[in-house]
Amino acid sequence: MDKILGKRSALAGPYVIWAVGFTVIPLLVIIKYALFDRSGAFTLSNILAIFDPVHLRALVFSLEIALGCTAICIILAYPLVLAISRLRFARSGFMLVILILPMWMNFILKLLAWQMILSSNGVLNMIISALGITGFDISNTPLSIMIGVIYEYFPYMVLPVFDAVVAIDADVIEAARDLGAKKSTVFWKIIFPLSLPGLMSGITMVFVPSMTSFVTADILGGGKLQLVGNIIEQEFIQSMNWNLGSGLSVALMIFILISMTFTVNRNEREEEEAW
Amino acid sequence: MKGRKTIALILAVVLAVCLSACGKDDPEKTLTVFNYGEYLDPAMIRLFMKETGIKIKYEEAATPEEMYTKFKAGAVGYDLLCTSDYMLKRLIDENELKEIDYSLFHYKDNIGKKYWDFTKSFDPEIKYTMPYFWGTVGILYDTSKVSKKIDSWDVLFNGEYSGKIVMQNSVRDAFMITEKYLGYSLNTTDRDEIQKAYETLLKQKPDVQAYLVDEARDEVVAGNAVMAVVYSGEAYLGHKYNPDLEYVVPKEGSNVWLDSWCITKNCRNTEAACRFLDFLCRDDVALKNFEYIYYSTPNETVKDNLPPEDRNDKSMFPDDSVTENCEVNTLTDPETNELLNRLWKDLKAN
Amino acid sequence: MVEKLKNLISRLYIFLIILFLYAPIAVLIILSFNDSRSRVRWGGFTFRWYVTLLHSSQIRAALGTTFLLAFLSAFISLLIGTAAALGIYSMKKRNHKLMMMITNIPMLNADIVTGIALMLWIIQFMPLGFGSVLIAHITFNIPYVILAVMPKVKTMNISIYNAGRDLGAGPLRAFFELMLPQLSGGMISGFFMAFTMSMDDFVITYFTKGAGVNTLSTMIYGEIKKGIKPEIYALSTIIFVFVLVILMIVNNMPAREKANRKVA
Numbered sequence: 001m002d003k004i005l006g007k008r009s010a011l012a013g014p015y016v017i018w019a020v021g022f023t024v025i026p027l028l029v030i031i032k033y034a035l036f037d038r039s040g041a042f043t044l045s046n047i048l049a050i051f052d053p054v055h056l057r058a059l060v061f062s063l064e065i066a067l068g069c070t071a072i073c074i075i076l077a078y079p080l081v082l083a084i085s086r087l088r089f090a091r092s093g094f095m096l097v098i099l100i101l102p103m104w105m106n107f108i109l110k111l112l113a114w115q116m117i118l119s120s121n122g123v124l125n126m127i128i129s130a131l132g133i134t135g136f137d138i139s140n141t142p143l144s145i146m147i148g149v150i151y152e153y154f155p156y157m158v159l160p161v162f163d164a165v166v167a168i169d170a171d172v173i174e175a176a177r178d179l180g181a182k183k184s185t186v187f188w189k190i191i192f193p194l195s196l197p198g199l200m201s202g203i204t205m206v207f208v209p210s211m212t213s214f215v216t217a218d219i220l221g222g223g224k225l226q227l228v229g230n231i232i233e234q235e236f237i238q239s240m241n242w243n244l245g246s247g248l249s250v251a252l253m254i255f256i257l258i259s260m261t262f263t264v265n266r267n268e269r270e271e272e273e274a275w
Numbered sequence: 276m277k278g279r280k281t282i283a284l285i286l287a288v289v290l291a292v293c294l295s296a297c298g299k300d301d302p303e304k305t306l307t308v309f310n311y312g313e314y315l316d317p318a319m320i321r322l323f324m325k326e327t328g329i330k331i332k333y334e335e336a337a338t339p340e341e342m343y344t345k346f347k348a349g350a351v352g353y354d355l356l357c358t359s360d361y362m363l364k365r366l367i368d369e370n371e372l373k374e375i376d377y378s379l380f381h382y383k384d385n386i387g388k389k390y391w392d393f394t395k396s397f398d399p400e401i402k403y404t405m406p407y408f409w410g411t412v413g414i415l416y417d418t419s420k421v422s423k424k425i426d427s428w429d430v431l432f433n434g435e436y437s438g439k440i441v442m443q444n445s446v447r448d449a450f451m452i453t454e455k456y457l458g459y460s461l462n463t464t465d466r467d468e469i470q471k472a473y474e475t476l477l478k479q480k481p482d483v484q485a486y487l488v489d490e491a492r493d494e495v496v497a498g499n500a501v502m503a504v505v506y507s508g509e510a511y512l513g514h515k516y517n518p519d520l521e522y523v524v525p526k527e528g529s530n531v532w533l534d535s536w537c538i539t540k541n542c543r544n545t546e547a548a549c550r551f552l553d554f555l556c557r558d559d560v561a562l563k564n565f566e567y568i569y570y571s572t573p574n575e576t577v578k579d580n581l582p583p584e585d586r587n588d589k590s591m592f593p594d595d596s597v598t599e600n601c602e603v604n605t606l607t608d609p610e611t612n613e614l615l616n617r618l619w620k621d622l623k624a625n
Numbered sequence: 626m627v628e629k630l631k632n633l634i635s636r637l638y639i640f641l642i643i644l645f646l647y648a649p650i651a652v653l654i655i656l657s658f659n660d661s662r663s664r665v666r667w668g669g670f671t672f673r674w675y676v677t678l679l680h681s682s683q684i685r686a687a688l689g690t691t692f693l694l695a696f697l698s699a700f701i702s703l704l705i706g707t708a709a710a711l712g713i714y715s716m717k718k719r720n721h722k723l724m725m726m727i728t729n730i731p732m733l734n735a736d737i738v739t740g741i742a743l744m745l746w747i748i749q750f751m752p753l754g755f756g757s758v759l760i761a762h763i764t765f766n767i768p769y770v771i772l773a774v775m776p777k778v779k780t781m782n783i784s785i786y787n788a789g790r791d792l793g794a795g796p797l798r799a800f801f802e803l804m805l806p807q808l809s810g811g812m813i814s815g816f817f818m819a820f821t822m823s824m825d826d827f828v829i830t831y832f833t834k835g836a837g838v839n840t841l842s843t844m845i846y847g848e849i850k851k852g853i854k855p856e857i858y859a860l861s862t863i864i865f866v867f868v869l870v871i872l873m874i875v876n877n878m879p880a881r882e883k884a885n886r887k888v889a
Contacts, residue, residue: 008711008712008714008715009712009713009715009716009720010712011708011709011711011712012708012709012711012712012713012716012724013708013712014704014705014708014709015705015706015708015709015712015713015724015767015771016709016724018705018763018764018767019724019727019728019767022743022746022760022761022763022764023727023730023731023764024727024730025746026739026742026743026745026746027730027734027742029742029745029746030734030738030742053624054620054621054624055620057624058624076642079635079638080638080639080642082635083635083636083638083639084639086632086635094872094875095639096814097817097872098643098872099642099646100817100821101865101868101869101872102646102647102649102650103821103825104821104824104864104865104868105649105650105653105861105864105865106824106825106841106842106845106857106861107825107842108827108842108845108846108849109649109653109845109853109857109858109861110649110650110653112490112664112853113648113649113650113652113653113656114648114649115490116497116652116664116665117648117649117652119494119497119499120499121497121498121499123652139485139499140484140485151645151646151649154646155646155818156769156818159773159814159817159818160772160773160776160811160814162814163773163776163777163810163811163814164776164780166810167776167777167780167810194780197775197776197779197780198776200776201772201773201775201776204729204732204772205732205769205772205818208729208732208733209732212734212735212736214735218444218487218488219487219490222484222485222486222487223444223485223486223487223488223623224480224483224485224486224623225623226620226623226624229735230623231620232735232737232738233735233737234616234619234620235616236344236737236738236741237338237340237341237344237737238340238445238446238616239612239613239616240340240343240344241613241616242741245737245738246738249734249735249738252733252735253730253733253734256729256733257726257729257733260729261722261726307836308836309836311847311850312846312847312848312849312850312851313847313848313850313851317683332836332837333836333837334834334835334836334837335839335843335844335847336831336847337846337847337849337850341831344741344832345744345831345832348744348745348748349748350744350747350748350752350753350835351752351753351835351836353836488850489849489850490849493663493664493665493852496663496665496666497665497666512662512663512851512852516661516662516663516665516666517666568851
């Protein structure tokens with residue numbers, strides 16, 4: 001078996017070539033910008049600029065938003081996945097595509113639609129005030145940014161988790177139930193641990209992009225709140241300071257990679273324990 | 276073994292697509308034009324191609340900075356650009372433009388003298404640019420929700436309409452109006468004046484409902500905000516959607532902006548480029564184009580042919596007494612820009 | 626009885642999630658019938674945007690480019706990405722980690738950074754056009770395919786493949802008939818995610834496209850300033866209804882796979 005696995009690594013060949021050509025080299029371009037100032041002298045100040053209080057505050061705020069959104073996506077995704085997997089198979093496939101379909105509508109249009117729903121004269125407030133509750137206005141707040149981010153990335157959490165849960169051998173669950181395991185035990189001892197690889201993919205696809213999604217913050221946050229993505233965007237476009245923009249970007253990348261390595265390592269340990 | 280086949284297949288597909296996509300155009304017969312989005316009636320592009328046989332490759336951008344970034348990268352050989360005052364100054368300073376040969380023009384005189392005078396603020400000898408559309412920055416407000424007529428920037432800063440104000444989400448626009456409000460030049464490089472403007476903006480921030488760019492007008496139309504800082508072109512549409520909306524250029528003065536065409540220094544066919552610019556000045560083309568865009572046009576023949584209610588629309592064609600108080604944005608000093616960007620980030624972080 | 630109640634609750638939950646996902650879509654559909662150019666004013670009911678849509682060659686061209694780009698980039702990413710997931714999984718631990726790190730990079734960077742970096746690099750060897758956008762889209766799509774397929778690779782039962790080989794199946798046949806079906810769920814998810822990412826992207830497309838190449842996203846961004854053309858809402862509605870109808874038809878066809886697959 002080792003031999004077969006060993007040969008298989010060649011399958012990654014095309015990707016390695018592609019990744020070097022179009023991911024690693026452009027990354028080097030960015031690192032080059034990050035390490036020099038406008039006059040062309042070597043400096044670390046662009047990368048260390050992340051510790052500037054203004055940038056640090058944006059980073060912390062982005063982190064809060066990203067963590068909050070990822071957690072809510074996980075909490076929303078599991079019941080959904082379990083509910084869908086209760087359906088007959090043909091149905092569940094259909095349900096998944098129903099989940100994806102809204103994502104095919106242009107995302108800026110959907111954001112503008114959300115803005116209309118959440119605005120002070122919007123549909124949501126109309127319904128809420130009809131219920132007799134007043135003074136409830138979440139437009140231009142962090143909450144409204146979070147709704148936008150969750151909306152955008154939720155399906156990226158559901159799909160891999162669903163794939164992982166569906167792959168669990170029904171016999172295993174059956175056996176556990178026959179042996180008298182409670183529903184919650186089945187979930188925490190079997191379904192959840194076995195779905196971890198899918199969950200890890202989901203976390204990556206939700207957490208990472210939500211750190212840098214600046215358009216959502218601009219439209220739903222009313223431009224009053226800045227994520228680290230907004231600052232990078234401002235440095236690249238409005239200030240045309242590519243060096244600082246690249247520096248912040250590299251710092252952000254280092255930060256996320258460190259935190260991801262930490263979670264991946266933990267995940268691997270847990271996976272080993274699960275077996 | 277399988278891997279290699281896959282690579283070969285992928286490379287073949289990519290190569291085929293790339294080759295088919297980079298078909299060569301005859302530079303003599305093609306103009307590559309770079310403009311803002313929705314800023315030229317597509318029917319006029321077709322008309323030009325039909326009349327002259329010159330092919331137009333057309334590209335759009337959302338902001339002058341995006342345009343500049345892509346232009347400077349040099350990957351696409353743009354022949355003609357349409358961009359804003361301060362960006363034009365920058366391009367002229369960086370020696371990126373070619374002189375326009377106005378002797379080839381037939382319709383140059385359709386553009387009023389006033390607009391050539393505006394041009395002088397960034398193109399002193401009127402060598403490189405041709406005015407296209409212009410306007411002012413002012414306040415769009417809902418007359419049914421304010422107690423008295425508005426004529427001053429003060430209304431944005433005195434807290435009277437706290438939580439009902441929409442500001443522009445751009446460093447320059449936010450600072451320009453504040454500097455005008457405080458009685459400074461909007462091109463000021465004085466650190467103390469800029470610091471004062473920053474403090475004023477900071478004090479105003481709790482009163483601001485949102486900093487928006489393109490959605491500012493809609494927020495007032497929808498009734499979510501009482502007033503918004505907008506470009507005059509938006510005001511016309513705002514008034515059309517909701518007749519209660521009025522536009523005013525405050526008495527302290529404001530920014531008058533000018534979007535102009537220029538020919539890049541790498542343009543391969545200057546004659547065709549001039550022909551295109553001249554075409555845009557032609558009476559019928561300028562009129563159709565105006566009807567498509569509805570921003571203030573510098574083309575006097577268009578203005579003369581408009582129905583009276585449009586011609587007398589004060590947001591579209593303000594009196595000279597209004598524009599006399601206004602300045603063109605020509606700030607390109609890197610240090611000042613860096614300071615402004617820094618303060619803008621501080622403002623957002625607080 | 627309890628089972629019925631549980632079914633009801635789970636259906637209600639699915640319904641609520643669908644409500645959340647489709648709320649803005651409903652807004653877009655309503656806007657497509659709005660007889661006013663402003664999105665915030667209701668000007669009466671009309672079909673005219675659907676009529677004018679038919680005459681807009683610009684929108685048609687952008688639509689064609691968008692779908693071609695999304696399909697090609699998702700398909701090529703699927704091939705490269707699936708092979709990569711299999712390959713990376715069997716690498717030694719250190720290489721495995723390195724490759725996964727590289728895979729995350731396009732997602733880590735803000736779009737603007739990826740877009741400008743790709744532009745600066747691509748112009749070194751080819752002019753910007755459709756090809757350069759395709760390269761860019763494949764670059765940011767592959768990670769999504771890998772991330773979707775990887776969990777399937779991890780839980781894949783390799784002994785089925787080995788058993789097939791022992792029983793005399795050739796390596797290719799064993800691969801396509803015994804291994805690939807185990808990955809198909811992840812591959813389908815990956816393809817759809819890649820397709821969606823490609824349809825949605827604006828910033829990277831903007832910086833890597835040449836003059837004359839327009840996708841729906843780049844077109845819509847150009848329009849925001851002057852107000853989005855109502856034809857765009859009409860187009861969104863048509864795409865939405867079209868896909869939905871196809872789904873309904875497919876869903877009502879007897880499902881062949883049902884017998885082949887187990888449900889959790």
